[in-house]
Amino acid sequence: MFKFKCANFLLFFYFLSGIFFCSSQNYRVLYKVNFHPQKNKTILKTEYMRLETLSKSKSIFYNQINKSDSIYSLSGNATPYLRFTITQDDKKYNYYGYFNDLFFVFNEPLKLDWQIGNKTSSFNGYKVQEAKIELDGRKWIALFASEIPITSGPYKFSGLPGLILKIYSEDGDYNFEMVELIKGSSENFSNTFQTSRYINLKKKKIANYIANFLKDPGSHSFTLQNTYGDRFDYSFSGERNSSYREMNEYIKNVHELYNNPIDNKIYILIF
Template identity: 25%
Template sequence: MNDHYEKIFLLLSLTTVLYRAQQITLIYELTYKANPDKPAFSSENYYLDVLGEESAFRSERERASDSLIQRTGLGLGRNPVFNSQLYTLKNLKTRDIQKIIFTNFFNDKYSITIDEKLEWKILPDKQKVADLDCQKAVVNYGGRSWTTWFTQSIPLPEGPYVFNGLPGMIVNISDNKSDYSFNLIKMKEFEKDNLFAVKKAKAVNWEVFQKIQSDYYTDPFAEIKARNMKVQAGDEKGNLIPTDLNKITKQLKKQIKENNNPIELNHRVNYD
């Protein structure tokens, strides 16, 4: 048995107890294709923390950054490519889902209410995944068709990113292009009494978010220039070195354009 899945099986009885208190952490490995025109895939671990009637889904780095911000006021910085931000907050009682977006330099926070309904179709197909009895389901979201295997052995209607609402925990889910695949690799007790998640964010819709992305692509340093702020960098010895904003801008634009395979394809920004 795969070591990752063995951990899931061994912790199943613990998870049943933890579910009753709804205080659990589920770790998913995300494998994704950032550039739709290249065969290369990347992988990263994401944490789904459930505490009472709330949950937070975020990368390992974002999770650590949230904790640091709560304690010190300073975080670890955010990914400059918006498509790589898959931070979501859920209210498990009201089913409200918020996608959280961070800007790169000033850490401005925005939230988008996910109002696209997940119309699950549960299929009769069943199989064991990591020794868990799972059932197949399909759904459309974000301009993609998704297939999932969920288990009622963990009676928590939760899953990675925006996905929830099935009569059990999602063990894995992937889109029909195989651009995004989430696989549950570990479960453990959530040992804190606070999610340390984002509390305040400016509400925007998809159209506004698309404009934010387009404006950032046009000039990533526009706000810094407007505030007459200096951008300085240092070498490994801490010595200040000249900063070429034009060169950095070209590098950022290249990075953004080449990593334009968002999970919500129906809200993709077409960069010139």
């Protein structure tokens, strides 16, 4: 009798495990990102970024150009502006980025103070609910689907009781929209993402490094590279000559191509 009860218990355990496994399947979500890279400009850029969920609250978010995928050709962009990777784990996120020769990572708590409204609508065949949040100086409106039990979202957004299918800034500068949802995929970018070259720094120190560089870029050394892979290494000679002035003017023009980052603080040069 005891063995029979144990067998039944094991069968019941396996049954529950199966339910848990099915309900916690991973997702791969492709977002189309429309944004204005320049302040007070009407120029609109489009890039594709992907969210891969590793569990209900763990995820990795990256630019699709980081993987060889034909979907990125839809954007018509060879060099991405949104060159960062973000991982989420429970209540914090890690931001991986690079600026010139500095590959950095910083981590901060996730912002979770959403204001969830009662308004519902439909988006891409899903019933969605509206929520609002303020993050890094911008006000955002999200549409999430509670039927998809994923709390992680694109960029630094997290904590809603369902997957974010669309989120946009009220100023109209940034808009993320889900265009593809794959359930139960075995692909995992986190297995190939190399974190060893990134230095763990405080966000303020990174911001200071970038600000100091932009004040006088010609007094630094850096590498320029175009979309064809051609490279040019610039080294400051110590003299503020014509080469120095030309580099300062060039970097100033490059910076103006992307002076409207999502969080208004972490600038990325497009060489």
